[in-house]
Each structure stands twice: as C-alpha cells, then as structure tokens.
Amino acid sequence: MLRLLVADDHAIVRQGLKMILSEEFSPLVFGEARNGQELLAQLGKGQWDIVVLDITMPGRSGLDVLKEVKQQYPKLPILVLSMHPEDQFAVRVLKAGASGYLTKENVPEEVVKAIRKVIGGGRYVSASLAEKLAFDLRSDAERPxxxxxxxxxxxxxxxxxxxxxxxxxxxxxxxxxxxxxxxxxxxxxxxxxxxxxxxxxxxxxxxxxx
Missing domain, CATH: 1.10.10.10 (Winged helix-like DNA-binding domain superfamily/Winged helix DNA-binding domain)
Structure with missing residues (x-):
C-alpha cells in the first residue's frame, strides 16, 4: 500500500494525480493539502510514504515548507512537481532536500516513474539537470x-x-x-x-x- 500526500493549491492538479496514480498504485491512500499549513497538519496526523509538493502556493514559500518538512521528517521523500522550468528552481529544491524535481509539463508516465524511483530510495532528475548539477560541482567559476x-x-x-x-x-x-x-x-x-x-x-x- 502506498500512502501519498499531494500539496498543491489547484484542485484539478490534485484530482488529476489521484486518477493517474490510482491506476498505477493499488491500494493507494491519497491525501491532499492546498498549502503549506495544511501539508504540515496532514503530516502530523499520520504516516506517509511520499509527499508530492508544488513550490508555488499561497502563503509560505514552498521552499520554506520543504525545508521545514525535511527538518521534522528527514527520511520522508519529497518529489517536487512544479510549473517552473528546471532552470528556475530545480537546483534550489534539490539542495533543500527534495528527492526529485519534475515540471507539470511531464507526461503521466514520467510522474509514475519518478514516484517509483523516489519511494525506492533513489533520486529523480532529468538528464539535463543531472548534467547541470555535475557541472556546478566541478566548476570553480564565480557563482551568479x-x-x-x-x-x-x-x-x-x-x-x-x-x-x-x-x-x-x-x-x-x-x-x-x-x-x-x-x-x-x-x-x-x-x-x-x-x-x-x-x-x-x-x-x-x-x-x-x-
């Protein structure tokens, strides 16, 4: 049984994920949160296997929420699903403790693949993002x-x-x-x-x- 909690302020995104994932993971316990406050409340009520988190929600920054969740639940894998392109937020998200980063433009099959990898203890990044992360590690150039x-x-x-x-x-x-x-x-x-x-x-x- 997979216990998955989705934090996104758009109901259509939450429902879309529920439909997609219910077909791939059975049985599935599916939780929903509209913002960071609801996410933290849900986490306090029960155990979850993975959080799928949007980083642009009303109120607190998703990045701030991500950091707080990782402080309270360091072993809980978090997959960020965002409308922002990788170039904008992916590196910050991964440095903050996320296990993976996906844009909402990805096809459903890619979302399922990412969730399987993350709940298996791995990290999910695209090939282009992996290359960027490797370059950042070996580059001695002045940071932007x-x-x-x-x-x-x-x-x-x-x-x-x-x-x-x-x-x-x-x-x-x-x-x-x-x-x-x-x-x-x-x-x-x-x-x-x-x-x-x-x-x-x-x-x-x-x-x-x-």
Whole structure:
C-alpha cells in the first residue's frame, strides 16, 4: 500500500494525480493539502510514504515548507512537481532536500516513474539537470549574483521579471504590498541594480524566466 500526500493549491492538479496514480498504485491512500499549513497538519496526523509538493502556493514559500518538512521528517521523500522550468528552481529544491524535481509539463508516465524511483530510495532528475548539477560541482567559476538571494527573494525576483506588479505578487503570495516592496528593494541591492528593467534583463539572460 502506498500512502501519498499531494500539496498543491489547484484542485484539478490534485484530482488529476489521484486518477493517474490510482491506476498505477493499488491500494493507494491519497491525501491532499492546498498549502503549506495544511501539508504540515496532514503530516502530523499520520504516516506517509511520499509527499508530492508544488513550490508555488499561497502563503509560505514552498521552499520554506520543504525545508521545514525535511527538518521534522528527514527520511520522508519529497518529489517536487512544479510549473517552473528546471532552470528556475530545480537546483534550489534539490539542495533543500527534495528527492526529485519534475515540471507539470511531464507526461503521466514520467510522474509514475519518478514516484517509483523516489519511494525506492533513489533520486529523480532529468538528464539535463543531472548534467547541470555535475557541472556546478566541478566548476570553480564565480557563482551568479542571484544565488545570494534567499528563496523568497528569488521567487519574488522571478515574478517581477515575469512582468507581475508588486500588487499582483502580494495577492498571489498572500503577503502585504509593503512586504513585497521590501523584498524588491533587497533584491535590487543584492544584484546591484536600480530598476525592474535591469532585473528583467538579468533574469532573461540567465534563463530564470521564460
């Protein structure tokens, strides 16, 4: 029996996964959470074999939630299933303790393959991501500026570079406009920039946004 907990704020994603995985894993105990708070509550109520986690949910950053879960349940495998391309978040996610990273563009068969590998104690990454991780390990080159950003700052930077306003970001992350404005100031300072246009140019150049 597989006990799988999915944390994603979109009901259609949760239901889609339930349909796909019910056919592949039988019997399946399927749990759902809409945000980080619900995920932590569900984890406290029972035992789970694996968590499938989105990193862009209302409220707390998925990366923050990931780190907290790994602190409380260090042996619990977590597979991140995200809308963000690998170039944007995969390395941060794996460094935070995830057992694998998949984009939501992957076909169902790939999701099943990843879950099987992760619950078997392995790690799941694409060939291109494995190559990038290997390159990062052996490279002595200076790290890019954005690696100095916190996970939340990095998330806000990507959203700004994608054309979202401070108000839109605040609404999506369920934070105040003042808080997002403070993040923006910190990001610009750390990247030694002055405007959103400079930030966007940097993000595009470094393939941090589509």
């Amino acid at each position: 500026l954005h690696e100095a950003l916190s996970d939340r700052e990095y998330q806000v930077m990507c959203m700004i570079a994608s054309g979202k306003t401070v108000k839109e970001i605040a609404e999506q992350l369920v934070l105040s406009i003042k808080t997002i404005s403070t993040y923006r100031v910190r990001i610009l300072e750390k990247l030694n920039m002055r405007t959103n246009a400079e930030l966007t140019h940097y993000a595009v150049k470094n393939r941090l946004v589509d």
